[in-house]
Amino acid sequence: MVAIVSTAAYLGLEARGVEVQVQIAGGVPAFVVVGLPDKAVGESRERVRAALSAIGLALPPKRITVNLSPADLPKEGSHYDLPIALGLLAAMGVVDRESLAEYLVVGELGLDGRIAATPGVLLAAIHAGEQGLGLICPASQGAEAAWAGSVEVVAAPDLLGLLNHLKGAGLLRPPEPGAVDPPGMGPDLRQVKGQETAKRALEIAAAGGHNLLMVGPPGAGKSLLASCLPGILPPLESSEALEVSMVQSVAGTLSEGRLTRVRPFRSPHHSASMAALTGGGLRVRPGEVSLAHLGVLFLDELPEFQRAVLDSLRQPLETGTVSVARANAHVTFPARVQLVAAMNPCRCGHLGDPALACSRAPKCAADYQAKVSGPLLDRIDLHVEVAQVTAADLVLPPPAEGSAEVAVRVAEARTVQAARYGQNGVRTNAEADGDVLDAVATPDEPGRKLLAQAAEAMRLSARGYTRVLRVARTIADLAGAEAVGRIHVAEALSYRRQAPRG
CATH class of the missing domain: 3.30.230.10 (Ribosomal Protein S5; domain 2)
Structure with missing residues (x-):
């Protein structure tokens, strides 16, 4: 038997x-x-x-x-x-x-x-x-x-x-679902002095789920801005919280069955290996890109990561999944993340300051930035320069608008997107593609002319062109506009990195 x-x-x-x-x-x-x-x-x-x-x-x-x-x-x-x-x-x-x-x-x-x-x-x-x-x-x-x-x-x-x-000698009591953790108290945008352009880019990134790259000297506030992002993102829906918890359960990090409605924020060190970032190991486990599913993956000091490790993110950023292939198994984890990266303009970090820049400037900047591949940069929707904060900025009183006020506008824009895409399986503008994107983000005639001229002048790839449309759609949503206009396209283009001429 x-x-x-x-x-x-x-x-x-x-x-x-x-x-x-x-x-x-x-x-x-x-x-x-x-x-x-x-x-x-x-x-x-x-x-x-x-x-x-x-x-x-x-x-x-x-x-x-x-x-x-x-x-x-x-x-x-x-x-x-x-x-x-x-x-x-x-x-x-x-x-x-x-x-x-x-x-x-x-x-x-x-x-x-x-x-x-x-x-x-x-x-x-x-x-x-x-x-x-x-x-x-x-x-x-x-x-x-x-x-x-x-x-x-x-x-x-x-x-x-x-x-x-x-x-039947001693029945065990059925367990109750674990508690839902209250939202954590992270940094507030009121702590950021100056940097209005960067804060605007952060709001657009949050509203549309876009990837963001901040470039600026040391101490300009790039890490602080990134850590403020979870505070302006909308909380996880019930189904999303279950998805995130499933990843945490497989990774063994779901303690006491406690679920959270706060979006994940993962910030791996730049020494992280490919297996640590994308998943793998002897017993395949989810990596940082999967642990950040439906949340934020923050990569500080971007060029200091190994180039092969960074390039391993190219496929997950496009598909929202990461596949780990082994001889005896093929494992797929979800990886729908919002990438936020920060980097100095050069190794010394003071490219724009003649008094502090090293003797190799500007060649050192080209060498340093070349550590990040063009295809990865092309997958980042928003590129923003973060200037050094001056003493005049630091003595100003805190801004009148903080994370709570920005979060309201972000939530309204996300609500518009949820209603727009309905049952298409698309959550945000950053995920829209093909006919779905054409139907909602095609600009008016002045906007189309501007985009066509800019695509030629800036040598935008097909992917870059699509990402400009997505960002423009998000800017229009924040403005409460039904259609994408020239002004929305112009602002979206201002955040686009121009391809270098060879």
Whole structure:
């Protein structure tokens, strides 16, 4: 007789069903796990053996075979411990097989029988709901699993408590969904003195979800401006918050099942590797570009990143997804991010100041900026020069308009976009393309003439032309205009980087 317990394998944000098949047969005593297990799964034999011993049970002196089906799907992670243990108990007659058939099981076992947290419980709960099953998971992740909706969740602190629950001797209380974190208090735009052009570009970027590059000397306020962006972005919708939480669940960073409506803001150091930025590793995990999904990815000191690492962002910025290819798996993570980058004009940072600039200026600026490839710069909608703040700016009183006032205009513009695109699968102007963009962003006759002249003079690529239209549409939305006019096109062109002449 074979005992079967359902569990799941994770491929990106996809959970695939796995059957844990346990057979106890006569023969030389052995405990074998087959079905492409990784080292963590293979080591589960000892954890399961110790956990059963901790509750007063011993494995029978027979041949125990555990098959993880389908056998050609790689199995990674410690969340197979609990389903293997329950499959063993069912094969030994300790647990009723039929009652286990109603659940999908995930969880790591400690040597003392405790059930420890594992990444991906939210994905497992959603998959269980799709299959019409309940979920057995660690008690510490019950609040996370409860966000999946109408799924019966059994959150057990240890193996003995779970067995008592399954036998009806001591029922476990159903967990409640985790709390929603209140918005954090980040920097306010009132802290920014001067920099009106940069603040205007930041507002446009927030309203349309556009990528932004700020170039300026050290201490001009580029990092402060970037850190103000989450404070003017609209909060995550319920569906968006669930998407973000699924990525955090796979990465193992969703603590206590707490969801947040604040958009992610990730700021990796410039020494980050390609795997850290786009995802990968021995056990494929989401990178910074996926952890920033539906939020902001801020890259400070842009030219200091390795060029290959930066170029790995080109495909995610276009498609909104990142694919990690391995010999045994092809994993896709969401990566719909808003890229905000900052850089100095040259290595010394004082290109425009003859008193402070190095002796290699202006050649040092060309060499420094050449570290960032043209195709990546072409994917950035807004390029803005951030000037040095003067002493006269610093002594001025705080601006009358702060993040709260700007956030209202951004929210209104986002509402207009949501109504405009409806069911097209487009959230913001930055995502609009093809016929959808042509239908909403084609300028009036003066605007078309200006755009045609500028495209020739500035040598805009087809991608650059499209991005100018998107920015112009956002500027029109902020102005409350139905159609895109010449003035909107002119402002959008002012934020466009002109291609160098060779």
